Each structure stands twice: as structure tokens, then as C-alpha cells.
Amino acid sequence: MKTSTKIIIHACIAMFLIGGSTGAFAQQTINRNLFSAGHAGAFVDGLFDSYYPYKQLEKHGDFGLGAPDKLDGELMIFKGKFYQTEATGLTRQMPDTGKTPYAITCFFHADKVFRPHRALNKAELFKYLDSVLNNQNGLYAIHITGTFKMIRTRAFPPVSKPYVPLAAMMDKQRFFTFENIKGDMIGFKTPEFMAGSFISGYHFHFLSDNKDKGGHVVDVVTADIAIEVETLTSFTMDLPQTADFKNYNFKKINAADIKAVENGKK
């Protein structure tokens, strides 16, 4: 090959790499956005039909939680994969070909890691988190990894129309208690001013190390854990372009009902 030809090839490769690296650089800016497919209050009140593709959700995060179509159990998003815990207790990875009625997700990068070095029950854990998450109006992604003395989860069975609010079907929940189990609590702390459109306060789902147990966390006693925290600095809500959402009466949303559903009891 002639020298001039080689130079042209090198110049062309350089052009191509520059084009590519601009994109890579843009992606390196840490994305601290909490993305919500759907509106928590409307979902809890009965908008259980899925509408947002998991493949689309992957573009907005690799860490999060939500619900499968028609409320068929609970959804965990962990390290970019989707897991479902059914009301039977069966937990397994889901394909990303379906859709969700409601999910929240972010790209997780730990800013800080806390190690409590003592067993904490749920109230103590939340109190501990309150003490280290010092921005009362802050939005946080929280990943708790390690061993749990006890963790109690719940999952709802699939629903059929006409749908009733979650708060009216608390007796349909199925509970699972696991002891001395390794795994990950995946969740968020959402400030009070976001209540209604998000589930305010703490909200965690669980996924065992073996990815065969999980669900929405209703109780916990930690053993040896590390708490990774990321400060999120914005949130996005995707508004369902569906007839159900268009016709939904937002005046029906009751903050106490959302809280009851999060806690698993009225």
C-alpha cells in the first residue's frame, strides 16, 4: 500500500473514533435521574394494565422496582435484569419483551457506603437511614446488600377486570418469610413533597442472592449489611398515553391508601 493511502486510512479511522468517542463521553456524565413509568397514585388506585416496554425502561436505568402486567406479583430490576416474584412465591428472571404498568428505575452508582455493624429491625434500619441521609428533601437510590436475619416480603396475585384499588385487596397479598438469607434490598427514599405521584418515604423490594426469592419488603431484620446510597438530582415521569390514564380521576388518590399498600397493612 502506498504511504498516502495509509495516511488517508488512518485519518479516516481517527475521524470515526472521534465520532464514536463523543457519544461515549456524553454517556460518562453520571445520570442521577429517577425515571417513573406511570404515576404511583394512579397505579395503586387500579391502573394495572401494562403500557411501558421493558426494553424502553432499560434506557432509563439498571436498578429499580415496580409491578408486572396486571399486578402479577412484584418486579425487581437489578444490574440491568428484570425479575418477577409471583404470588406463589416463584421468583425468576423475566424476559425484557413485555411491558409494565408501573416501575421506577435509575442507573445505580454508589456515592457512599454505610456499614451499621449491628443488627437492625425495620424501624431501626429506617432510623439509621434517616440519620445518614441528611437532606430531608433529598431523593435517594438505596442498595442494601448482605445477610438478613429475617426478611418478609409480599406479592399480589394477578388481577382481572374490573380492577379495584390495591388498598381494597390487601387480603389478596401473599407473604413470604425468609431467615438467614443473603440478597439485595433494592429501593428508594422519596421526599414527602413527591408524595402522590411517587411513593414517599422508603420503598424496597428484595431479591435473594440465588435470584429465586423476592418481593416487596414489608419487614426485615438485618445481619451483616452494606448500604450503598446514590443521591439522585432529578426525576422524570412518563405519562401513559392510554385511555385509562386519560380518563383517570386524580381526585380519587388517597395518601393514606398509598402508605397502607407500601406497608402491606391498613
Add this chain to the structure above:
Amino acid sequence: MKTSTKIIIHACIAMFLIGGSTGAFAQQTINRNLFSAGHAGAFVDGLFDSYYPYKQLEKHGDFGLGAPDKLDGELMIFKGKFYQTEATGLTRQMPDTGKTPYAITCFFHADKVFRPHRALNKAELFKYLDSVLNNQNGLYAIHITGTFKMIRTRAFPPVSKPYVPLAAMMDKQRFFTFENIKGDMIGFKTPEFMAGSFISGYHFHFLSDNKDKGGHVVDVVTADIAIEVETLTSFTMDLPQTADFKNYNFKKINAADIKAVENGKK
């Protein structure tokens, strides 16, 4: 030039174009997101110190409205440029080197154009808009262009600390009435369920054709106008990482006060 060299050059150009067009294709996906720098309720209640760079805001939209630093008048974002209307009435293009305490913006692409073909006062205009924007829970960007028989705007003078809520300084507003004027109304319709964190209902700022008159619209009578509407399908709120926001007591927000400020009267 040898034929082989020419082929290599063409192949390289093709590689570059493919690399470039992937990016271009990604950008071609219509961005229907309403971006909010800051929280409307907290801003109206006195968080007037700027924090969000205009240069950053440009990445989230080319159409919108807001406030300059320390509430020094009103802000219009039109075709990617920033304009300020001071309380003196002076309206001019602003450099994009500063910051805003509060602004909302989107990339504007008209989905539909409506021509009322008759003069409408403010109440009639909003009623007309209600009749054509048929999703009660919909979020819309609205660009009204043409001639106005009358348009009345207001602008607040700059404030100094300690700040008081906008609702407590309505007597500081300056009003401007323009007759038979060409220009653009730049605004949004935000659904009721977003009230508090956004200014619900209709909210418009005005910018004259000559870019020398503007402000927050408090009254209008249209003449010959075209109404361009874009359906937005998501919104993002950037949460100020400032001491003021961290310490802000959201319980202070009063929906009636936000409405009064939008209307320009209690």
C-alpha cells in the same frame, strides 16, 4: 488519484456518515419532555436565587418560560434564545451565560395547528383551548402566534433578601398593555394532578415580533392567530442541590397563592 485510494476514501466517508447518522437518528426521535429547573411551588414561595445554568437548560429545550436571577422580570425562551422583560418594561435578548432560579422548557414541534378565525378574550381563548385539548390529564406546549388586539403583561422587579413569597408582593408587579401587536405567546397547559410542583392550568409569557416587548401574560384579546400545540408525554424536574432547597418547608406551599401569582391578582 488511484482508483483504490478513491474507494478507500469513499468507504471512510461512508463509515463517518453512518457513525454520524446513528447520532442524528437518535436525535430525530421527538423529545416530548417538559423539563423543569426547580419546583414551581417552592420558587413562588421565595426560592429566587438562580442555580440552573442557561447553557444546561438549552440541552432540555428551545421553547419555554421562567424567571431571571433574583426575579428580575420575566423570562421567555423562544427558538432557542433567552429574552428578559424587566420591571421597567425593557425587553431584550439575554446571554446564555447566567443561571435561572426557575424555568420550564421543551423542544417545540407542533403536532396540530388551530385557527379560531375570530377574536377571543382571555376566558374565550382558554375555553377554546379546553375544547381542542381534549385530554383532561394531558400536558401540552402551546405556541400562539399572530396579531393581538390587546395583550397585558406583568413583570416583577428584582428582589433582595430576605425574600418574601410572590403572593405577598403582588403590589410590586409592573403591568404593560400593548395594542394591535404582533408576537408570540409561549406557554403550557399543565394538568391539575401536577399542581404544586408545576403551575397547573394555562401559563403564558409573551414576546413581541420585534423582541422588544414581553412579560407574563395576565390578559389578552386575540385578533388573527394560529395556535400550535404539541402533546408532551413526560416531565422531568431538576431538584436544586442548594441549601435553600434542602431547608425548604414544602408544607408552606399554598395552591391558591400559586394561582393568584399566575393570574397577577389575589
